[in-house]
Amino acid sequence: MAVSGLTAVRELRLSELAPRALQSEIRAMTMECDRIGGVNLAQGVCDTEPPAEVLAGAIEAIDAGHNIYTRLDGILRLREAIAAKMLRDRGLVVDPNREVLVTSGATGGLNAAVAALLNPGDEVILFEPFYGYHASELKSKRIVPVIVPLTAPETADADWTLDMDAVRAAVTDKTRAMIVNTPSNPAGKIFTRAELEALAELAQERGLFVFTDEIYEHFVYGEAEHISMATLPGMRERTIVISGFSKTFSVTGWRLGYLVADAKWLGAISYFHDLTYVCAPSAFQHGAAAGLEKLGPEFYTALATDHLAKRAKIVAALNGAGMKAYVPRGAYYVLADASRLPGETAAVKARWLLAETGVASVAGSAFFRAGGGEDLLRFCFAKRDADLADACERLGRL
Numbered sequence: 452m453a454v455s456g457l458t459a460v461r462e463l464r465l466s467e468l469a470p471r472a473l474q475s476e477i478r479a480m481t482m483e484c485d486r487i488g489g490v491n492l493a494q495g496v497c498d499t500e501p502p503a504e505v506l507a508g509a510i511e512a513i514d515a516g517h518n519i520y521t522r523l524d525g526i527l528r529l530r531e532a533i534a535a536k537m538l539r540d541r542g543l544v545v546d547p548n549r550e551v552l553v554t555s556g557a558t559g560g561l562n563a564a565v566a567a568l569l570n571p572g573d574e575v576i577l578f579e580p581f582y583g584y585h586a587s588e589l590k591s592k593r594i595v596p597v598i599v600p601l602t603a604p605e606t607a608d609a610d611w612t613l614d615m616d617a618v619r620a621a622v623t624d625k626t627r628a629m630i631v632n633t634p635s636n637p638a639g640k641i642f643t644r645a646e647l648e649a650l651a652e653l654a655q656e657r658g659l660f661v662f663t664d665e666i667y668e669h670f671v672y673g674e675a676e677h678i679s680m681a682t683l684p685g686m687r688e689r690t691i692v693i694s695g696f697s698k699t700f701s702v703t704g705w706r707l708g709y710l711v712a713d714a715k716w717l718g719a720i721s722y723f724h725d726l727t728y729v730c731a732p733s734a735f736q737h738g739a740a741a742g743l744e745k746l747g748p749e750f751y752t753a754l755a756t757d758h759l760a761k762r763a764k765i766v767a768a769l770n771g772a773g774m775k776a777y778v779p780r781g782a783y784y785v786l787a788d789a790s791r792l793p794g795e796t797a798a799v800k801a802r803w804l805l806a807e808t809g810v811a812s813v814a815g816s817a818f819f820r821a822g823g824g825e826d827l828l829r830f831c832f833a834k835r836d837a838d839l840a841d842a843c844e845r846l847g848r849l
Contacts, residue, residue, distance in 0.1 A: 787827065
């Protein structure tokens, strides 16, 4: 019997922020690839072998009892190793006690930084093609991603380029930051010094933060050079450097990254990371520290050389299959022109290719606004040599 005076029971529903499509295109392709037993060049799992020093460091830490919470900003050994790396690789002097945060993946670093430094309704510049997580992370905090397209390369050997007029036109009074992913996912673009200097000038003019996703910093090919925005004049205070060990040490499942920021910001960022993740996995922090301490410059040189050879293989296979590959300057993904494949959308083309060859890719539309990237597919080449050779042979059947 209804009770007089009570209001009607409200309908249960998702929040305004909850996505209506819960499965990303990347993970959807991975699941379908697993179902048919294909070769997964869709997800950037980086299943090459981790360095022995890194594995041994984590195992030794487990055996030594390092299985409980760490400080919210990470173990001192790793923070000091990260500070030493920043000095060695970037020439930046970083205080390991006040300016370094060990994070639950690079994604955890961005999540905490956005929560600490931005407010609902703020706008953040993203460059297209963009990594979908960056846009989704902003939206999850009710922050507005403003997409600025890069200029597509005219030839397969050229890089995507920055249009500063388009960037300046996109900045409004609500703009608070920009995200710079270099080397980038999915295009492998490396922002040049001139491009970064132009963005730095704008950031200082308009009082903007710059979040840099530098997770692919050691995957740089040929004459290209990775430059961190934090090293440019006037940018140290306003740049939030985010990177990690998932790709470099082939431990994507460890979810271990780091963030470097001016001390005035790091306390608040650390608070939000603690609120969500408590701390990064303890034993894995020791493994990463061992890697930073024991692996010399030759490891990073070999890493780039090895992936340069992998890039050559996948580019040749894609070109041989009639899909013009845009040769990336960095990272370990290739965007290829799939216009000759059947299907009106990139998602349909990707599924056709998987059914025909057993090779999984990602629809280029996953990295563009609605209507973009429909003739592009993304392929990951951070694979074991045997698996990459298998994928290339399968593509050769087209």
